[in-house]
Amino acid sequence: MGLLSGSSSFTRYKISGPIAEPLVETVRQALAQNTVEDIDNKPEEKTLGWAGFEKAFVQDMTQADIVIGPYLVFALRMDKKNLPAKVLRQHAMQETQKRLAASGREFLSKHEKEEVKEQVSMRLFVRLPPVPYFFDVLWNMDTGIVLFFSTQKAAREAFESLFFKSFGVTLIPLYPFTWAQVSAGLDEDELSALEKLVPAPFVE
């Protein structure tokens, strides 16, 4: 469902403030400083970072890798270990039995059950390979509009937070109100009228 797919889905953003010039080099460095950390054989469940567009596993991007005409093009990479719920339940049950046998008790407290689940998850995460997911990013340098090729809430939130961490500016999602507010060229009176709008049903 990415930029070059036959069918694409995306969320639109406007960059809220200036980014240090020269823009392309600032972006290149920020992308390079925030690539994905390797979580193979580690207890982490997921990791986030930037990747090259159509060059997913290239860590050291050059300016030529990210600039196409007036656009900056790259991807958000999310590596995630998918632990099936049944597997977790089975291992947690075995660990619970072990603890009960060792302590001679009949039940574990709520807190102990949570602890077992967490420890078992971490142990299993070490053995699971992460699955990489990629979401394309198309940043129009002329308009400051960024398209993020996903509409999933978790992916959008991850993108917004990594963008802020990397570039120090927030992204304004172009929802109906914000779209009108930041892009419609409204004057002060109109902005004030926009803020005062309340629902006006077509049918009473």
Added chain:
Amino acid sequence: MMDVAVALRRYSFLGPEFLTWLWFVTENEPQVIEKAAGEPVTITVGNRIVAEKRRRDSVERIAIRGDEAQMEEGLMALKKGALVTDVNLELELGDSQWRFSIKGETMTFSAMRTPATGPVHSEDEIEGAVLEKAALIEKPLQIMEKIFFAFIKARMDDSWNNTRRAVRKWLEA
């Protein structure tokens, strides 16, 4: 500037009101679309509409897929006070055609099909493909932006009550 999450909640009616108005103008006043876009563009409702009627603590939702007869069900829902929350649209400009869905609450675009582009065979062709595809994605966004801003200006105008009356008349016809 207002917090984005607060703005999203407080003005969650704007997107559905826009999509409902858009359905009305595509059926009754297509010239409004052409004038707003500044180009001979045609927009028609595609094969899917979701309408919702919100009450204080519940949401009545109807999803319609398919032909014109079933779209009548959508109109019935609007007549009972529902608003369009998600719609599939077809946009035509000259010989080019786009299809996409818009979600009213967040204005996210999904399942966008642009006019066909050539296949990419090698890495050397990626740059050209990105430029072509980016332009094909941005074009309907620019058009939808102009139409949305025309709606916003009309919505803030004193004459909006006339538009509401016209929509009601359409629904009652």
